[in-house]
Amino acid sequence: MYSRAVRRGRVARRDAEPVPCLLELALLHPDPDDMAWLVPTSPQEVMTRLLRGVYDEVSASQRRVGAAVAAVERYAGLGPATQAGSGAAEGTAIRVLDGLSRIQAAMDAATEACTTEVLTVQPGGIRPEHELTEGLHRALALRGRGVRMRDLYTHVARHGQGLLNYLELMGGSVEARTLDEVIDRLILFDRTVAFIPANADRTLALELRHPALVEYLVTVFERLWRLAIPLTAPLPDTGIEGISHREQSIAALLAEGHQDAVIAERLGISVRTCRAHIARLSETLGAASRTQLGVRIAQVGLDGPRHPADIGSSVTLPGQQSPTPR
Missing domain, CATH: 1.10.10.10 (Winged helix-like DNA-binding domain superfamily/Winged helix DNA-binding domain)
Structure with missing residues (x-):
């Protein structure tokens, strides 16, 4: 099935249902233009992922390293010839992340690679404690490397003690501001990769690396940031007696x-x-x-x-x- 996907460029999702391991191993992922189709992860990327896990257990799995390399080389010859560097950028400019575990893994990888800045927009009201706890390990890792973080919330989030505790724990490495309304969830790492939800329940996400798309989202964030009010500052008075x-x-x-x-x-x-x-x-x-x-x-x-x-x-x-x- 993977060979067929590499040869043809994509396969129907229904045809791949008998082999769910291809999705679980991220050998296939949803086509951003049509969710009824699955497109193959490039063989070179597959090799990198496989070898990363193999090297972690190299003492017990030396033979698997050679097998993985040989398999990837075989698959690489199945697809149409492309110019060096041309296909890789197009294939990774927009990536669909299917499932919470896949989204979490991609976020962890982006966090590990981040060196300068993280920008986030967090819609909704008071953030639940479990959400703040889930992301705490990433935030602490970023703080340890000197990464600066800026977060946008709605005004309602000001009333959440969990958020206040989180900001106190992070110290000056996180700056937070609030607005009446914000856009849907957005996370930007080093102004090079962005994550946005792709469905209502956030079990699908898009990983964006296209420079034009990322720059557009950075501009949106910066304009909202200029309109927002620092979390440490009080909300302005309406000027009308009795109206908050x-x-x-x-x-x-x-x-x-x-x-x-x-x-x-x-x-x-x-x-x-x-x-x-x-x-x-x-x-x-x-x-x-x-x-x-x-x-x-x-x-x-x-x-x-x-x-x-x-x-x-x-x-x-x-x-x-x-x-x-x-």
Whole structure:
């Protein structure tokens, strides 16, 4: 089956089902353009992976080294001839990682090779303790080599004691900032390799090494970073008596027409918490219905991002006789 994949360039996933070991050994992996097909890992890469494990047990497995080299040389002659260096870059520019173990192994390899900088975006709300613990060994290894790390979270993450403990443990090697909303999960190593999720439950991931794609993601991160607020700094006041920063964010998303579940997901909070904030917002603005709430949000200027010049402007809420400067 592997020989056929090398000759033809890919094989149908259904044809490879009788030999699952090919996926388990990463000899075949999903085609980024069509998940119904599997493409072969280059024989040279297979040789490198096999020999790495063989050398670890060389004292008991000397004969396996020669067998692996001979097998790879045979497979290398099956595919079409390519110019040196041309096929390798194209084959590894986008790699689909199928399964949590494969994703973990690729992340560990990137961590080991990293020497300068790691940039991450962590969506959602308060990060569970087990997630922070799972990534702690990589973070400590990076800190030991002097690698600098910058992390972006949603504002909700500020309330997680686990994150605060993690940052205290890492010391000055990690800098964290927060935003109302962030993009989906992103991890960048040395601005040369990036990892992004490829499905909703994150059992598939893409490993990106194409320079244009990686540079694009670095630009996205840097622009979000400039807009974000350091974790050690307080969130800005909304400038409106009785309305919190989070309620301001919810108001802006309500004005865009989003439903409660969508707002909760984008801000990293539960739907129940989101609805509680909407109820308080309605009470503060004196709105008796969703329609009236939308009108009130527009009247007080909460239907878009507020600028520093707006903080301190006069705003009159329903029931107030005169504006209250903040």
